[in-house]
Amino acid sequence: MxxxxxxxxxxxxxxxxxxxxxxxxxxxxxxxxxxxxxxxxxxxxxxxxxxxxxxxxxxxxxGGILSFVEHLNKNKTTLHPKPIYISGERDGIAVEVAMQYNDSYSETILSFANNINTREGGSHLAGFKAALTRTTNSYAISSGLLKSPKDSVSGDDIREGLTAVISVKLPNPQFEGQTKTKLGNSEVKGLVESVVNEALGYYFEQNPSVVKKIIEKAIQASRAREAARKARELTRRKGALEDSGLPGKLADCAEKDPQFSEIFIVEGDSAGGSAKQGRDRHTQAILPLKGKILNVEKARFDKMLGSDEIRIMITALGTGIGAEDFDIAKARYHKIVIMTDADVDGAHIRTLLLTFFFRQMPQVIEKGYLYIAQPPLFKVKKGRAERYIQSEGMLENMLFELAVDEMEIRNGNVLVGKAIIPYIKSLSKFERLLEWFTKRKKDTAVIKTLLHYDLSKDLLKNKEDINVLLKKLKEEFPDLSEELREDEEHQSYRIELKRDGLKLTLDDEFLTSPDFRELKNLFSELKGLGHPPYKVKHNKDIHEFGSSRELFDYILSIAKKGISIQRYKGLGEMNPHQLWETTMDPEKRTLLQVSVEDSIKAEEIFSTLMGDNVEPRKEFIAKHALEVRNLDI
Incomplete structure (x- = not known):
């Protein structure tokens, strides 16, 4: 003690x-x-x-919820530099609101009661919306930005591009709704409305230039909404958004119960044709989409309705579109499957479709109706036998199984046949991790040597132990230079190593990092292989290898003998029977269900990848580029 x-x-x-x-x-x-x-x-x-x-x-x-709004808007172009912050307390109920407009066409409003995320909204959200609509219209009319009350803009238009967080703290909250995430206290609505009315009115008086931008955006939204309404009426009259006029491209299924019906949204007419021929016509509908899908992140509602591919998709799904018309209960299919090629274009189209559903039909995701097909990446052929493989990991496992048949490794221990597989898998992971360190310009030769020593965080606290380690490293790497620095945060030392233009920092963060810890675990598992040289007997041939890398490459070469591996890039490369067997047959296929676990993170990713700001997108790509192992272009 x-x-x-x-x-x-x-x-x-x-x-x-x-x-x-x-x-x-x-x-x-x-x-x-x-x-x-x-x-x-x-x-x-x-x-x-x-x-x-x-x-x-x-x-x-x-900054609390003010920081929250800044975080949500960090990859967006904002209309005013600082979020509007409102706080007040009445009758023992505390109200906090932070809000900021951006140039997007969607609203992001999060509401909380006693720190509980009220996803279904409730009285506090209703009070905020009512106050925002009333105060904005009132100021716009009094300042001459709107001519008269009959020109007032709707709440939906005023909230276009708004990011807001509403938080209330109250005694005896009453939660309602299916998931108990809707605040039901009726007294909260009037209280929030009063606090927001007063504070927002004062802010508008003090910041007329900001309000002008907000109202101009709302007026533009109102005009676009009216244009969209006319477009919707026109397409309705033509039957384009009604069940009675299903699009000609759609190959519908015979089943009319949506619970047992599924639709495949397929990239391209070629793959669409194969899917139509290969499908189960009773339960599976096919909708081929041609060309690029409109990026709804950058498009207003009226422009979106002008896109043929988007309009065809809305019609086929049967739900309608927009706050006034969308009804998830009218969905014609309870499985909506996105099926695209495994190349860059396919990934882009998939992302555009996911953006559409996330922004315009989030209920489809919430209900669990949206899926992504997993077509095979490889076809492996040996003699007349064919196998379809969905991932590189599965391919590797299959190759290992083929390779170790009639194989024996001797090095003190004797490993025969399938007993070799766990070691080869560990060796594969080990080499991949080393490759990961190499990509980041880390000295992997030094890292491999460090694995032979008992490294712990405590080592960095003891200067004598550090000197012993450095002496051993210098013996193995004479050209190694080192620098010792104090690490005040962890009350220890940081060792900076340099050799041949490569750097490696040994500190608390490195030694406890998931990657180094996994490398240590794999190194420990591989001790069962013994140390090189490895003597390998395969059939009647005997070989000797001086390193685990050489052993791994040899086993892989043995596995690939006599087999052909075809990597699929496009769905069109498969005939109808192959597409059914690998991707569409409910008994054999793999589907990924789309869900949003973290709505804030999802919002951030869609804004980054699909928004107008180039810099955050470049940063995102630079951050994750090194994690890409195979890129099909």
Whole structure:
């Protein structure tokens, strides 16, 4: 026992497997919720750490929900530099609102009651919307931006491009709705409305230039909405958005019950033709889409309705579109499957379609109706036998199984046949991780040497142990230069190593990083292979290899003998029977269900990838580029 200035209570708990079906914590779900709490409680620091993977994040926001709005808008072009902040307290109920407009065409409003995310809204959200509509129209009329009350713009138009967070804290909250995420306290509506009316009216008086931009945007939205209404009426009269006039491109199914019906949205007429021939006509409908899909992130509603491919898709799905007309209960299919090629164009079209559903039909995702098909990446042929493989990992496993047949590895231990496979899998992961370090200009030769030593965080706290380690490294790498620095945060040292233009920093972060920890675990698993040289007997041939890399390459070459591997890039490369067998047959296929676990993160990703701002997109690509292993262009 010793002295400490730290105070507090530590609570340790584990979920009970008799109560919960799943007792594993999901890091991303926890991180999303804890980040929300940090935003909602300004100045509160929350750290979440996964001891299994070493992943760790700290959330601390001095600006509270104001920082929340800035975070949501960080990849968007805002109409005014600082968010509008409103706070007030009446009758024991605290109200906080932060809001900021951007140049997009969608609204993002998050509401909370007592730190609970009220996804279905409720009285606090209704009060905010009413106040925003009334105050904006009132100011616009009094300042001459609108001529008279009959020219007032609707709440939907005023909220176009708005990002807002509403948080109320109250005693005795009443939650309603199917998932108990709707605030039902009727007194809250009038209270929020009053607080927002007063504060927003004052802000508008003080910031006329900001209000002018907001109202001009709302007027443009109103005109676009009217144009969209006329376009919708026109297409309705032509039957283009009604069930009675299903698009000619659609090959519908015989089944009329949406629970048992599915539609494949297929990239291109060629693949669409194969899918139509290969499908189960009773339950599967096919809708081929030609060319690029409109990026709805950059398009107003009226322009979106002008897109033939979007209009055809809306018609086929049967739900209608827009706040006034959309009805998920009218969905003609309860499985909507996006099926695109496995190349860059296919990925782009898939992203455009996901953007459309996320922005214009989020209920389709919420209901669990949206899926992504997983066509095979490879066809492997040996003699007359053919196999379809969906991923590189599955291909590798199959190759390993072929390779170790009649193989024996001797090195102290004797490994025969399938007993070799676990080691080869570990070796494959090990080499991939080393390749990952190489891409990041890390000295992998030094890293491999470090694996032979018992490295822990405590080593970096002891200068004598550090000097012993450095002496051993210098013996193996005479040209290695080192520099020792103090690491005040961890009360230890940081070792900076340089050799042949490569750098490696040994510090607390590196030693506890998930990648280095996994490398250590794999190295430990590979001890069962022994040390080189490895003597390998395959059939009657005997070979000797001086490194694990040479051994791995040899096994892979043995696996590929006598087989042909075809990598698919396009769905059109498969005939109807192959497409059915691999991608559409419910008994054999793999579908990925689309869900939004973290709406804030999803909002950020769609804004980054599909929005107008180039810089955040370049940063995103640069950050993730090195993680790409195979790029089909």
């Amino acid at each position: 010793g002295k400490t200035n730290r105070r507090g209570t530590k609570v340790t708990f584990k979920p009970d497997s008799e109560v919960f079906d799943t007792v594993e914590f999901n890091y991303d779900t926890l991180a999303q919720r804890l980040r929300e709490l940090a935003f909602l409680n300004k100045g509160l620091g929350i750290t979440v750490a996964d001891e299994k993977t070493g992943k760790k994040q700290t959330f601390l926001y001095e």
